[in-house]
Amino acid sequence: MPSSVLKRSLVTVAGLALAVTGGLAATTTAAQASTTGADSTEQVEAGPFSLPYQGSNADVPTWLFGPTTICVQNVGNGSGAAHLVGRAGGETYLFPGPHGIACASWWGWGVPVNVQNVWASPLAAWSS
Numbered sequence: 001m002p003s004s005v006l007k008r009s010l011v012t013v014a015g016l017a018l019a020v021t022g023g024l025a026a027t028t029t030a031a032q033a034s035t036t037g038a039d040s041t042e043q044v045e046a047g048p049f050s051l052p053y054q055g056s057n058a059d060v061p062t063w064l065f066g067p068t069t070i071c072v073q074n075v076g077n078g079s080g081a082a083h084l085v086g087r088a089g090g091e092t093y094l095f096p097g098p099h100g101i102a103c104a105s106w107w108g109w110g111v112p113v114n115v116q117n118v119w120a121s122p123l124a125a126w127s128s
Contacts, residue, residue, distance in 0.1 A: 062108025
């Protein structure tokens, strides 16, 4: 890729504008949404955020260069599971036990990953 293209490219991802200059990303985000319902998707910066019931989900941003670590904590007493789906492709499941934490390393290239609670136990999730 020519260096002029890399130095001045603009990537728009679901309401998140990433201005890339010399390989470093500067982000500007809209106000964080307040719902995590089964038919809504919450835009979050890096969390932590709550996925309180089955079907609740949120889009988690990823690093443009390098891996993003996405973690899910089961804050309930039952079994927990989260389904991670990359907007640019790929998917995986995380299965934290009661009060446990499970993490995945994700190469998202700046495109969000959708994290969805697929079981009844409440979850908390974050990325770094």
